[in-house]
Every structure is written in structure tokens, then in C-alpha cells.
Amino acid sequence: MPTQGTNYTRSLTILTALFFMWGLITSLNDILVPHLKALFELSYFQASLVQFCFFFAYFVMSYPAGKIVAKLGYKVGIILGLLIAAIGCILFYPSAAMRSYPLFLLSLFILASGLTLLQVAANPYVNSLGSPETAASRLNLTQAFNSLGTTIGPVIGSLFILSATILSASEQSALSPEQLHSYHATEAASVQSPYLVLTLALVVIAVIIFFSKLPKVESEVETASTVKQSLFVHRHLILGVVGIFAYVGAEVSIGSYLISFMQSPDVAGLTAASASKHLALYWGGAMIGRFAGSFIMRKIKPNKLLTFNAIIIALLLISAIVFAGSWGMWAVLAIGLFNSIMFPTIFSLALEKMGNLSGQASGLLCMGIVGGAIIPVIQAFFADHFALLISFLVPVVCYLYIAWYGFKGYKPENS
Known part of the structure; x- marks a missing residue:
């Protein structure tokens, strides 16, 4: 329960924006898979590493994220999650410029790590903002906007990322140096532009939350007796x-x-x-x-x-x-x-x-x-x-x- 009287509607509105953002970002993976497969001429197994890196980040980072939230609180956890996700997004810029698949995978892992921390912090926080009897109802409402993000994300991705024409290695070899340079710049920009916008959006939301007075809840305070519990x-x-x-x-x-x-x-x-x-x-x-x-x-x-x-x-x-x-x-x-x-x-x-x-x-x-x-x-x-x-x-x-x-x-x- 909250420790002080607060406006839940305002807090939940801010948190709803988070759920929308990570739904949108997550759904772009479905666009990246075919794009990177064509770009690097990957096998299906190699292309599947995009999804594997995403889910593997949840497995590796979830427990440490829980420790961070327990020590620093939900608000700090959310802000850190946003900033780490922003770092992952901005790394798509050099990944595209260098045309490096391993760097793409690393960028995705960092992005997913930020989303993991964000989810670990935001889900129980929404759960705590109000009556326990309506906790599942609140979480479903905010998760609905996550689904809105997953619906809009592929549309945005198809307009930008999949709009670029991917040429095979043989087709690229037939281009002049100037044409090849122009092709690489256009192809890189198709990935760079949407992820730069996402980087900016994540940082803006982090700044808004930093200056927002989100209510504290009792369940985020870890005590000495808590640490001893399993x-x-x-x-x-x-x-x-x-x-x-x-x-x-x-x-x-x-x-x-x-x-x-x-x-x-x-x-x-x-x-x-x-x-x-x-x-x-x-x-x-x-x-x-x-x-x-x-x-x-x-x-x-x-x-x-x-x-x-x-x-x-x-x-x-x-x-x-x-x-x-x-x-x-x-x-x-x-x-x-x-x-x-x-x-x-x-x-x-x-x-x-x-x-x-x-x-x-x-x-x-x-x-x-x-x-x-x-x-x-x-x-x-x-x-x-x-x-x-x-x-x-x-x-x-x-x-x-x-x-x-x-x-x-x-x-x-x-x-």
C-alpha cells in the first residue's frame, strides 16, 4: 500500500507510456529478423539469434534486476531500465553503419536487458498502486497498451526498416563504388532512423519520470529481515x-x-x-x-x-x-x-x-x-x-x- 496520499491516475498514465514503448520496441524484432536475414544472407538458425538474444537477456538479467529493484526501489529501477534500453537503441546506429551482425546482437542484448529491468520494476509497481483486489485489473489495463505498441510497431517497422531494398552480394558487386556507398548509406539509415527516435523517446520518458513524484509503496523497501528470506x-x-x-x-x-x-x-x-x-x-x-x-x-x-x-x-x-x-x-x-x-x-x-x-x-x-x-x-x-x-x-x-x-x-x- 502507498505510504502517502497520491494521484494514482497520473502515476499510472506515466507507467502506461512505458508499457506502450516496450511493446513497440519488442515487436520490431519481428521486422529485424527478415531484414537482417536478407542483409547478411543468414540461415534461418543464424537469423533466429535475434529472438534468442532477446529472450536470453530476460533469463540472464531478470534476477540481478530484481536485486537492483529491491535495493534501489521501483522508480530508480524504471529510470535505469529506460537508460540502458536507450543505450541499446543508440548502438543500432554504429551496428548499421558498420554492417556488423555481432554488434547488432550485442545491441539487442543490451536493449533487452534494459527492458528486463524496466519490466521487473514496473510490473510489481503497478501491482502495488492501489487495492490488492484490483491489482490484476490494473496490470491488465497497462498491459493493454503494451499490446497497442506491439500492434503499431510492425507497421512502423515495415514503413522504415523493410522499405529499403536489400541487394544480394552479387548485385552489390555489380555497383560502382559511388553507387555501393549510396546503397550502404540508404540501407543503414533505414535502421538508424527509427532507433534514433526510440532512443530520444526513452531518454525523454526517463527524464519525465526522474522529475515526477511517483508514490512510494511499502513493498519496495527491503529490510534486514527481508534479505534473510528465501x-x-x-x-x-x-x-x-x-x-x-x-x-x-x-x-x-x-x-x-x-x-x-x-x-x-x-x-x-x-x-x-x-x-x-x-x-x-x-x-x-x-x-x-x-x-x-x-x-x-x-x-x-x-x-x-x-x-x-x-x-x-x-x-x-x-x-x-x-x-x-x-x-x-x-x-x-x-x-x-x-x-x-x-x-x-x-x-x-x-x-x-x-x-x-x-x-x-x-x-x-x-x-x-x-x-x-x-x-x-x-x-x-x-x-x-x-x-x-x-x-x-x-x-x-x-x-x-x-x-x-x-x-x-x-x-x-x-x-
């Missing part, structure tokens, strides 16, 4: 980490193979371009669901809504596997709507009654995001050895676990 004795928290792992893994896995799924002759037989347009429905559904979920949770307990949504998704996936065809396509696209409330709800339930350990607990929860790097690989194994349709049983298992967590696993042992 996070791992809190069963509902550890199960929540597994829940975050399962959810992010399932979401990323479905998103990774959704276009291929819709292209399959057994499903819809769409072209890549048409399937990409349908993908907007998947992410748009997630955005709408979070806005709606933030209000529904004021009437229905978050754990019950989580269980209901997880069961619905499992049924949608199973029906898509069994019936395939047009029904299969629309069933999987509908998952975005029911996915919407899961991450913030699992996060909020896992932080319940964590008190002064909330900062470190948030770091531990964010480590679960590494599921986005692991679950898709498991599904790929089944897709390669059996069939793409059959491989969607992997996320079914993930959602069944989430349903159980919402039904029983979320309860703190002393409740």
Missing part, C-alpha cells in the same frame, strides 16, 4: 514462474508457426502475404482482450478468468488439430483474444502476499520468459518429426498447466 519457500511464486514460462513459451510458439499453419493446404492454404494480414487479428484480439479483461476482473476473480481462458484455448487448439481447415485457422486466430489477460494475471497472482520480496520475486518471474526461447524449439521438433498440426499439442500442455495454476496453484500456502 523466494523459493513461496510455492505459489515458483509455480507462477512455471506459469510464465508456459504462457510466454506457448504464445511465442503459436505466433512463430501461425503463418506456416495458415499456409498449410490442410488448413487455409493462404499465401504468405494474406496470412500476414490475418496475423493482425491475432494481436488485435490480444489488445482488445486486455482492455476488456481489466474491467471484467472487477466483477470476476482473476484466477477464475485465467482458468476459464486457458481451458477455452486448449479446446480451440484441440479442435484446430482435429478439424483443421477454415475452422482450424479461425480457432487459432481467436486464441489471441483469450491469451490477452494471461501474462499480467499470472504475474499478479504470483506476487500476492510477497510484500517486501516483490522486487526480487518480479525478477524471478521474468526469468520464466525464457520459455519463449525453449517451447518453440520443442514444438519445432514435433513439427519436423510428425506434422505441424500435431505439434500444436505442445502449447495445449502449456495451457492445461495454466488452467491448473488458476484453479489451485496460485494460492499462497498460508491463505
